[in-house]
Amino acid sequence: MIKTRRLVLGILFLTGTAFGQNTTTKQGHTNQNKFKQLKELLPTPNLQRTASGAPGIKYTQQKVDYTMDIILDDENTRIYGNETITYHNNSDDTLAYLWVQLDQNMRAADSKSPDIQPSSIPKNTSKKRFNKTYMTAPFDGGFKIESVLNIDDTAISYTINQTMMRVNLAEPLASGAKFEFKIKWWYNINNHRTDGGRSGYEHFSKDGNNNYVIAQFYPRLCVYDNVEGWQNDQFWGRSEFALEFGDFTVQITTPEDHMLGATGVLLNETEVFTKKELKRLKVAKKTFDNPVLIRTQEEAEEIEKKKATKTKTWKFYAENVRDYAFATSRKFIWDAMAVAINGKTVMAYSLYSKEANPLYGDHSTRAVAQTLKTYSKYTFDYPYHKAISVDGQMGMEYPQICFNPGRPDADGSYSDRVKYRMIKVTIHEVGHNFFPMIVNSDERQWTWMDEGLNSYVEMLAELAYDKDFPVTRGYPKNIVGYMAGDQSKIAPIMSKGDHVYEFGNNAYGKPATALWILRETIMGKELFDHAFRTYSQRWMFKHPTPADFFRTMEDASGIDLDWFWRGWFYSTEVNDIGIESVRKFYATEDTEKKAIVFIEDTTEGLNITKPDTAESKYFYEITFNKPGGLVMPIIAEYTYADGSKEKKTYPAQIWRYNDKQVTKAVHSEKQITKIVLDPDLETADVDLSNNSFPKDKKDAFSRFKTKMKN
Structure with a gap:
């Protein structure tokens, strides 16, 4: 009998019918709690990237060095270039090929970038736009690769796939080895003001000159790492760049009358600047309060009247940068100011044409200086020797140099809107020196x-x-x-x-x-x-x-x-937290039970009518609901009968057991007359109509308007 009873109980447990359970299958579920850990979404830590978020003891990254000779053909608006690339394979992997970015190919006549954009026939359009869109041949941009050679000038096999080029190595590149090769190229520079683009030239028809802001102008190596392998996604024009750090030795030949700014330390100042400019630059390097003009507007206006027939070569060296860019024009005014960064002097420069003055003269270099100070305070001391803001009439960033918008009206006046936009973009683009030029x-x-x-x-x-x-x-x-x-x-x-x-x-x-x-x-x-x-x-x-x-x-x-x-x-998901209901109580002593009893006051509003025998404190049971999907802190502001206010923040974890609704007991020495959630609009709550008790839609709208105005 005993053995039989055990068997029957075992069967009952297996079938789920023991102790009153029915035979309905109980469905399980996965963890849908908003506070579950991210472990299934984050990659597993390893010796390269630790669980703490720091680089590991086996962290590696590649290094790529460039030696370049660049010629700017101002008459034909072309760039000619020769580069020698030294690729250091610091990874543990053996590489069969290298991937090179050809970003200018986005502007090639056969580019696929326009083909991925939806388009339709408009009801009407201007004749100028009609001719440009339907009657004009595509701009012949894109790299014209003349040769890809080994260091001994023998040819290297390569394959171009739109904006990427695969360099096929004759022998695999072993871990710890380096490979040197050469590329020769040229391309037609785009007019970025008429045709768009992240670099190019702006033409000034009144004086016949061009301002050049030149970037993505050289074939440059893709990143290879242990996360993505080769980062060789095509460049379609929006998402920007993944690049390796390296050292750049660069020579740039321009017309003799040009003023140029570029990434890196200028090695031949005495060859490219006048004695007057060198003297002013020396003063600027010790001036920390106001910009010093190195080339004035009057001097720039005189220079732009003629076009030099001779050329000069600017020589730069940039150590440990991830990219290279430059800007050049005979129209450029140049001002400079020293910036103190924890005992180190960094130079803030601006290059701009007269069309951008006095806006640039008033604010550009000062904005550069403020950016370096603020970002250094919250991240790390700016490690480079300079930062340049250029009147490039776009918003684009590169190591130590960026191209920014903003020009005054013809009479030199400018609105606050124009001023603040120019300062905003300048700060943003100079700030990119920190993210992603360094981080x-x-x-x-x-x-x-x-x-x-x-x-x-x-x-x-x-x-x-x-x-x-x-x-x-x-x-x-x-x-x-x-x-x-x-x-x-x-x-x-x-x-x-x-x-x-x-x-x-x-x-x-x-x-x-x-x-x-x-x-x-x-x-x-x-x-x-x-x-x-x-x-x-x-x-x-x-x-x-x-x-x-x-x-x-x-x-x-x-x-x-x-x-x-x-x-x-x-x-x-959005944040929307509201007050669903408020119950109010007073406490009184029950002498028979020898206990404190809470009596609910069911009248409308927050007013509590207490008998003389009641305890002095006021008690409320507030039920918060969460129509929005985000879990966020509940920030409640309590207004009391005496007019005083108190703000209480309940951490987001208050939602950990119930993602839709939570009740909180509140006791107070003073009677509460009003409750408002997120009174200072701290949490991006998308619906303020449920944030008040008693409900007051007019108050919610007024609060939102006031905060938006401020």
């Missing part, structure tokens, strides 16, 4: 890692430049419209830049907002600043990934932020 993330894969991080620090620099600066990206209130928009047109931040709809909001605005919220609301300034600085310094002159950033921010702060990365970076 060298892969822009093609993760645009937000340079644009978003840079946009966040840009905010701090803008406010340091002018405490009333009209910051346009980064404040939580400014991203609400985007986040609350059509979900079919929104991609997570963790998306490739070429594949997102609203590039500016996705890659710049939302990541900057996320970091602002982390600093101001969730982590606090001290913890955030230490962690952000730790990340920046860990990955100086290296190639970080998103996982390295996420892990470092947690490692250096001691705060688990997986819930935040998951919501803000891996999803398109």
Whole structure:
């Protein structure tokens, strides 16, 4: 009997019918908690990239050195170049071939870039646009590769695939070995003002001169690492570049009357500057308060009247940079100012034509200086010797030099709108010296890692430049419209830049907002600043990934932020937290039970009518709901009967057991008359109509208008 009973019980447990259970199958589920760890999304740590987010003991990266001779043909608007490339294989892998970027091929006559863009026939168009679109042959841009040679001038096999070129090695390149080869090329420079582009020339019909802002002008190596292997994604024109660090020895030949700025240390100042300019430059290197004019507008205007027939060669050396760019024109005015960075002097320069003055003269170099100071404060001391802002009428960045917009009206006047836009873009582009020119993330894969991080620090620099600066990206209130928009047109931040709809909001605005919220609301300034600085310094002159950033921010702060990365970076969910209901109580003593009894007051509003025998405190049971998908802190402002206010923040983890609704008991010495959630618009809450109790839609709208105005 005993053996039989055990058998029956065993069968009952196996079939789920023991102890009153029915035979219905119980369905399990996976962990959908918003606070679950990111482990299944982040790559497994290894000896190259540690679990802390730091480079590991086996971390490696390639090095690529360039020696270049460049000729600018001003008459025909062409670039001619010869380069010798030395590729250092510091990886543990043996490489059968090298991949080289040919970014100018995006502008080749047979480029596929226009073919991937949807288009339609307009109802009407201007004759100029009609001729340009339908009657004019495509611009013949793109690299004209004349030769790819070994160092002994023997030919190397190569294959061009649109904006990428595979160099086929005769013998595999072993780990620790280096390979030298040569490329000769030329291309037609595009007019970036009429045809667009991230570099090119601007033509001034009044005086017949050109301003050149030249980048992506040389075949340059792709990144090879242990995360992506070869980063050889095609360049379609939007997502920018992944590049290796190296040393550049560059000679640039221009017309003799040109003024030129470029990446690197100028080695032959006495050959290219006049004695007067050298004397002024010496003064500028000791002037820290105001820019010093090295070439004045009057001098530039005199020079631009004629065109030199002779040439001169500028010689530069740039150590440990990831790219190279230059700007040159006979029209350029040049001013300079010294910047003190923790005992080191860095030079801030601006090059601009008279058409950009006095706006550039008033603000450009000062904006450069402020950027270097602010970014050095929050990341690391700027390691290079200079930073240049160029009147390039675009927004584009390269090591030590960037091209920026902004010009006054013909009479020299300019509006605040024009001024602030010019300063904003200048700060942003100079800031790119830090991200990604030094903290060298892969822009093609993760645009937000340079644009978003840079946009966040840009905010701090803008406010340091002018405490009333009209910051346009980064404040939580400014991203609400985007986040609350059509979900079919929104991609997570963790998306490739070429594949997102609203590039500016996705890659710049939302990541900057996320970091602002982390600093101001969730982590606090001290913890955030230490962690952000730790990340920046860990990955100086290296190639970080998103996982390295996420892990470092947690490692250096001691705060688990997986819930935040998951919501803000891996999803398109929105924040919407409201007050569902408020119950109010007073406490009184029950002498028979010898206990304190809570009596609910069911009248409308927050007023509590207490008998004289009641305890002095007021008690409330507040139920918060969360129509939005994001988990965020609940920031509640309590207004009391005496007019005073108190703000209380409940951490995001309050939602860990129930993602939809949570109830909180609040007791107070004073009676509460009003409750408002997120009173300072800190959390990008997309619906303020449910943020108040008693409900007050007019108050919510007024609050939003006031905050937007400020």
